[in-house]
Amino acid sequence: MATRPTRPAQRARYDARRDDLVRGAARVFAERGYDQTSIPELAEALGLGTGSLYHYVPGKEQLLIAICDQLMEPLLARVAELDQPDPAARLRALVRLWVAHVVEHRDHMLVFQQERHVIEHGAQWKSVRTSRKRFDRLLEDLLGEAGVADPQLAHWALLGMVNHTAQWFRPRGSRTPQEIADGYVDLVLPPTPPSVRPAGP
Amino acid sequence: MATRPTRPAQRARYDARRDDLVRGAARVFAERGYDQTSIPELAEALGLGTGSLYHYVPGKEQLLIAICDQLMEPLLARVAELDQPDPAARLRALVRLWVAHVVEHRDHMLVFQQERHVIEHGAQWKSVRTSRKRFDRLLEDLLGEAGVADPQLAHWALLGMVNHTAQWFRPRGSRTPQEIADGYVDLVLPPTPPSVRPAGP
DNA sequence: CACTGTACCGAATGGTCGTTCGAACTTCGA
DNA sequence: TCGAAGTTCGAACGACCATTCGGTACAGTG
CATH class of the missing domain: 1.10.10.60 (Homeodomain-like)
Known part of the structure; x- marks a missing residue:
């Protein structure tokens, strides 16, 4: 035991x-x-x-659940600390954080994705499902505030793009997680000149 | 037997x-x-x-392989028939086709995604891997021709967005596959006025 | 040092899985 | 209508799996 x-x-x-x-x-x-x-x-x-x-x-x-907790909890904690007053800036910071988290937890992400059906249907998985819903809601709200043209589509698009990053990102690749994140944000946000962007962490 | x-x-x-x-x-x-x-x-x-x-x-x-073949082969066949001379128009047509295929084969897509590791590593899976690579290459080339700002990132972004569609699309939802596809294309392509877009299928 | 809580082990166990097989039944061509 | 080809069946089999358990060795504490 x-x-x-x-x-x-x-x-x-x-x-x-x-x-x-x-x-x-x-x-x-x-x-x-x-x-x-x-x-x-x-x-x-x-x-x-x-x-x-x-x-x-x-x-x-339980081991699988522990893996998912190890993925979700620190992400939600880091997201909760975002304090940029401007929604667009907050969105960019969120996506940077998120992409960085995904590439730092590539293995967790891959496991998370391939066990989708257990997570969705399993009885002991309610807490994981709740975490994911919290994140979803947060992202959707932020996209609305940030003045994105089509917040609902942008929401699904971002979820797809960012999570998919785990499947192709390689640490030795030519882009940093932050560059990737900014690329994603530029797709869904009306682009702003680089000089206006907040500096990196 | x-x-x-x-x-x-x-x-x-x-x-x-x-x-x-x-x-x-x-x-x-x-x-x-x-x-x-x-x-x-x-x-x-x-x-x-x-x-x-x-x-x-x-x-x-073998049953799993058959499922993946049933997913990939008709998609590649339909893609091969694209004949729009203008690359941007061909890209839009491709994404429309692709999104439609994904939502028509939701179950296949979900299985395909959750068995990623077998597909990547299994010995009998070479043909499936080849099919996927063919599609990848085709998409990447087309993005380059179509004048997308960052073809490489757009390639990964599209793969993430479109494939992820299988996880949230519902037939009774408020958007048609074609509207979704156009939304995706508009994210990666410099937007063109709707009047210039090719008509639906 | 002695004692107790902690860490680790791997053979044994009960159950479940993918697959096989011989037989029964059905369909179809001649 | 007869026989062969095609189809369906489910009990039986061997393999393998997650988990347990009795036990050994170790570390910290008094």
């Missing part, structure tokens, strides 16, 4: 290890696929014995 | 039935997921006995 240490001093270590394992699982699942990877295979890829995994995660599906 | 009739007269029937079954399998897999659907479950959903499926398809993975 997955048991968290009772001694507070050791809990930090346990949590950190767990986070690492979840991250590693995301990497393995992204490459081999969730269903095609057996627990013994996964454990070996993580440098663990078969049974040891269950010390940190109660089961395979 | 999956055996095609030797009598030519019956082959047409057999092929049509097989196509129907593949289509049905796409629908079931899109909803429940490929790995989460067992062969007995699938057979029942298709109104067949467990063993009967194997009369038409040699195995579960």
Whole structure:
């Protein structure tokens, strides 16, 4: 059974290890696929014995949920901190943040996308679905405020473009995440001269 | 074993039935997921006995390949028939065709997307990978000719937007596939007045 | 040092899956 | 109408999977 240490001093270590394992699982699942990877295979890829995994995660599906949480929670946290007063500037900042998050969590994204049907239908997945809805709503509202010509279409278009980035972006490629993000924003926003753009982070 | 009739007269029937079954399998897999659907479950959903499926398809993975072929081949065929001399007009026609194809094959698209890793790595998947590459190349070239500001980014952006359409489009929604396609094209192309646009199909 | 909570292990288990197969039934050409 | 070709069936089979469990080794604390 997955048991968290009772001694507070050791809990930090346990949590950190767990986070690492979840991250590693995301990497393995992204490459081999969730269903095609057996627990013994996964454990070996993580440098663990078969049974040891269950010390940190109660089961395979919970592991998948943990991967999605590791993807969604920090994104929502970072988005909540946006404070640009101008909607267009806030939109640009959001997309920059978002693209950066996607490329930093490529593996998580790929797993997230290929398990769409479980996320949509599974009973234990309500929290993940809620997170996604929160983000959706936020984006749609912002697009409306920012004066986009067709906010609804722009919403779907952005979701498609940005999430798809996980499938082609390569760290050694010729563009930075920020350049990509700005390219996306320029597609949906009436372009502004570069001099008006907020500087990078 | 999956055996095609030797009598030519019956082959047409057999092929049509097989196509129907593949289509049905796409629908079931899109909803429940490929790995989460067992062969007995699938057979029942298709109104067949467990063993009967194997009369038409040699195995579960071949069934998945058949679904992808049923998606890619007609699209490439329709694309090959485009004959607009003006590149921008050809681009618009291509995207209209493409979006229409995506919404008509929603189930196939959803399966295609969630099985990305198998398609990319599997040994028997070379033909599907080749088809996708052909389409990619074609789109990229056309974007260059059509005078898009940033053809490479537009290429990835379009792929993301259009393919993502399968995940949100509903037949009873407020937009036609053609309106959606035109919206996408207007994002990547310097907009032209509606009067200059080619008429619908 | 002794003791206790923690980390790790891998063979064993029960269940489910994809696939096979021999037989029964149906269709069709002659 | 007869026989062969085509179609359907579902129980049976071997393989493999997620998970469990009894146990060993280790680390921190008193």
